[in-house]
Amino acid sequence: MKTNGKAAANKKQKKDALLSTAFELFTLQGIQNTSIADIAERAGVAKGTFYLYFKDKYDIRNRLIARKASALFAEADAAVRREGVTGLEDQIIYIADFIIDRFTTDRVLLGFISKNLSWGIFKSQVLTYSEDEEIDMPGIIREAFAASHLRFKDPEVMLFMITELLSSTCYSAILYEEPLPIGDLKPYLYGSIRAIMRSMEVPDEA
Amino acid sequence: MKTNGKAAANKKQKKDALLSTAFELFTLQGIQNTSIADIAERAGVAKGTFYLYFKDKYDIRNRLIARKASALFAEADAAVRREGVTGLEDQIIYIADFIIDRFTTDRVLLGFISKNLSWGIFKSQVLTYSEDEEIDMPGIIREAFAASHLRFKDPEVMLFMITELLSSTCYSAILYEEPLPIGDLKPYLYGSIRAIMRSMEVPDEA
Amino acid sequence: MKTNGKAAANKKQKKDALLSTAFELFTLQGIQNTSIADIAERAGVAKGTFYLYFKDKYDIRNRLIARKASALFAEADAAVRREGVTGLEDQIIYIADFIIDRFTTDRVLLGFISKNLSWGIFKSQVLTYSEDEEIDMPGIIREAFAASHLRFKDPEVMLFMITELLSSTCYSAILYEEPLPIGDLKPYLYGSIRAIMRSMEVPDEA
Amino acid sequence: MKTNGKAAANKKQKKDALLSTAFELFTLQGIQNTSIADIAERAGVAKGTFYLYFKDKYDIRNRLIARKASALFAEADAAVRREGVTGLEDQIIYIADFIIDRFTTDRVLLGFISKNLSWGIFKSQVLTYSEDEEIDMPGIIREAFAASHLRFKDPEVMLFMITELLSSTCYSAILYEEPLPIGDLKPYLYGSIRAIMRSMEVPDEA
DNA sequence: TATGAATGAGGGTTCATTCAT
DNA sequence: CATGAATGAACCCTCATTCAT
Numbered sequence: 001m002k003t004n005g006k007a008a009a010n011k012k013q014k015k016d017a018l019l020s021t022a023f024e025l026f027t028l029q030g031i032q033n034t035s036i037a038d039i040a041e042r043a044g045v046a047k048g049t050f051y052l053y054f055k056d057k058y059d060i061r062n063r064l065i066a067r068k069a070s071a072l073f074a075e076a077d078a079a080v081r082r083e084g085v086t087g088l089e090d091q092i093i094y095i096a097d098f099i100i101d102r103f104t105t106d107r108v109l110l111g112f113i114s115k116n117l118s119w120g121i122f123k124s125q126v127l128t129y130s131e132d133e134e135i136d137m138p139g140i141i142r143e144a145f146a147a148s149h150l151r152f153k154d155p156e157v158m159l160f161m162i163t164e165l166l167s168s169t170c171y172s173a174i175l176y177e178e179p180l181p182i183g184d185l186k187p188y189l190y191g192s193i194r195a196i197m198r199s200m201e202v203p204d205e206a
Numbered sequence: 207m208k209t210n211g212k213a214a215a216n217k218k219q220k221k222d223a224l225l226s227t228a229f230e231l232f233t234l235q236g237i238q239n240t241s242i243a244d245i246a247e248r249a250g251v252a253k254g255t256f257y258l259y260f261k262d263k264y265d266i267r268n269r270l271i272a273r274k275a276s277a278l279f280a281e282a283d284a285a286v287r288r289e290g291v292t293g294l295e296d297q298i299i300y301i302a303d304f305i306i307d308r309f310t311t312d313r314v315l316l317g318f319i320s321k322n323l324s325w326g327i328f329k330s331q332v333l334t335y336s337e338d339e340e341i342d343m344p345g346i347i348r349e350a351f352a353a354s355h356l357r358f359k360d361p362e363v364m365l366f367m368i369t370e371l372l373s374s375t376c377y378s379a380i381l382y383e384e385p386l387p388i389g390d391l392k393p394y395l396y397g398s399i400r401a402i403m404r405s406m407e408v409p410d411e412a
Numbered sequence: 413m414k415t416n417g418k419a420a421a422n423k424k425q426k427k428d429a430l431l432s433t434a435f436e437l438f439t440l441q442g443i444q445n446t447s448i449a450d451i452a453e454r455a456g457v458a459k460g461t462f463y464l465y466f467k468d469k470y471d472i473r474n475r476l477i478a479r480k481a482s483a484l485f486a487e488a489d490a491a492v493r494r495e496g497v498t499g500l501e502d503q504i505i506y507i508a509d510f511i512i513d514r515f516t517t518d519r520v521l522l523g524f525i526s527k528n529l530s531w532g533i534f535k536s537q538v539l540t541y542s543e544d545e546e547i548d549m550p551g552i553i554r555e556a557f558a559a560s561h562l563r564f565k566d567p568e569v570m571l572f573m574i575t576e577l578l579s580s581t582c583y584s585a586i587l588y589e590e591p592l593p594i595g596d597l598k599p600y601l602y603g604s605i606r607a608i609m610r611s612m613e614v615p616d617e618a
Numbered sequence: 619m620k621t622n623g624k625a626a627a628n629k630k631q632k633k634d635a636l637l638s639t640a641f642e643l644f645t646l647q648g649i650q651n652t653s654i655a656d657i658a659e660r661a662g663v664a665k666g667t668f669y670l671y672f673k674d675k676y677d678i679r680n681r682l683i684a685r686k687a688s689a690l691f692a693e694a695d696a697a698v699r700r701e702g703v704t705g706l707e708d709q710i711i712y713i714a715d716f717i718i719d720r721f722t723t724d725r726v727l728l729g730f731i732s733k734n735l736s737w738g739i740f741k742s743q744v745l746t747y748s749e750d751e752e753i754d755m756p757g758i759i760r761e762a763f764a765a766s767h768l769r770f771k772d773p774e775v776m777l778f779m780i781t782e783l784l785s786s787t788c789y790s791a792i793l794y795e796e797p798l799p800i801g802d803l804k805p806y807l808y809g810s811i812r813a814i815m816r817s818m819e820v821p822d823e824a
Numbered sequence: 825t826a827t828g829a830a831t832g833a834g835g836g837t838t839c840a841t842t843c844a845t
Numbered sequence: 846c847a848t849g850a851a852t853g854a855a856c857c858c859t860c861a862t863t864c865a866t
Contacts, residue, residue, distance in 0.1 A: 459839095459841090
């Protein structure tokens, strides 16, 4: 072992402090208006220390997005299981609804990750950022699709389109109530999601 | 006379020079990396002159987005008429295809406006920015819907969802070929668009 | 006549507009934070026009100080006459009190002229600035001293000292209540003024 | 150890360099005409370094005034002791004379602190600025008054008035010889100071 | 590993002044 | 006389990054 347990724990603690402080400041005052000095000071470490853990401000932002997006999906997934929702279509709607509700109550999270939701989940780069994450998003998805009797032409593409539709419309609806408040938009949105799924469904070969 | 013709023309010329230079630099090197000094210098005016016409960098960016988005839609609309495309669904698909093709060949435009496409077209603020624009987007849309025998639950919401789906998916597909190259994504995307439309269609009352 | 009446009146009007606007802005937001553009715009004239009447911001400020200081003294003098205050010492105390009361209710005036009170009244440069003023301060003072049976070693110096003492102490007392609120300072101040006068009094030779 | 000795000494040196350079430039060319860039460059540090030690130009000015005013008084006080001047009235006149003489030979100092002399000595804010100063002005004054058999109604107010009278009159007399050259003004001024003191004296209760 | 003083390029913005109209 | 668009020098201040300790 290269580093003993104590030192490693200390390192992890510093890194976590920087990450959570960065998230706090990014959402509180915007990324542009947050300096590395701000983050370091509030995290209780020296400015130079920041560079021991992250390349720059955008490095830490990307890691945060990946982290938060994964966590959000994991929560939604857990809720689906807990509630015993069955049927792939209903499961997906349930997840969408879960995410929208979370965004509605946590606009700070909405502003931070919604525009990068699918990136945070599907994009391959994410892997680079999630060495320390334990959530296997693609695996979970694959499982869910396998468990269903429904078959789709290209499940990943379908999910990508749904995710993009969900995140970009709810951003505008929640924050600006444009073109409708989120409550009014939901039926149309869920209708559209179901429509997309059905348009990509293929008969079960079994 | 408060402003004679010569001076007014001169002003318009300066403003246009600033706008087109800004677009050039924003797309060439990014907004963050473009300074007002850059814009002014390259436009051949003094730095202070910039502030006679625009509040700041984001003011000029917003005006540019509104301008470019309007122009793109106007072009697409003209093409629909020129080609004599009939049927609202086909018209919308045609416009989507037109826009995607344009984005595919002009990635610089894609990077600049795709994330703000629906904003550039629907949002009310736009009006503030388009004193000098002559395109009446909402009017054109209303007309097209009136001319069709199809009726929709909430046409504006439907268009908003389609626009968001289109712009956010094609950004990823064109620039990163994720989750598929744009050519492969198209059939799914158009299928989804048609599905959304049909899900929001209501029987013609006539 | 070089200028006809109408044009001359127009000029005077513009100049007055600039003067009063400048005073308003100087006192409202400070001289440093007031630009010539501000003054011109709010006065309803073009920026270039400012330079037809004044050399720069400090030119207009000096003219204003002279104007306001003269006017204040003239008012105090008129009040002395109206009230029929007799006796030079009492007259001077009355004037001091009048000025302090004015400063107390009009802190904006205090901030603007108190530090330049004696300059505004005695300094020779003033003459340059008061072509258009009609108040002959030195003349009024000379008269008052002649009318009194008291004689002083050097009346002008005495007045200068009193004016400086008055203006510099009341600035601090009124604005910051340091070292005492103006109400509490008054007895000491008037006592000191009387003490100074008596220390410079010489027996009447008559 | 958070800061080792070497680094601390280096810091103090930089701060002092900035302070003395600022004083030099402020007096040489005026505060308005001195930019922070000027100060930093001439002090041999980078522009950004200025902001490590001072908030802005007015921060450094205030600290300088407090510093210089304190030092001047301390010198005058030392001279009083050295010369063995006795009697509170004579001591104060001696200090006044010392200060005037210093101002006469050092007009640069006059221009810089005279208008803020009492502020520099009495105002409570000063304390904020003088963490690194060792002169306890209020303490020295209290002692001197206690040592005297004279008693005054309100010693601090008296000193405040004397200081204001002294500084505002000598500014005009030294720089512009208005209304009299300082040499000719002195007798009147000292006479006035003594008059003020006597007017505020109360019989010793002992 | 950790620090934090020092850097200095570079950004946005203001504004007195000019001058062609 | 009057205008106001244009100028461009100058300013303040921030901040990512380095490096000696």
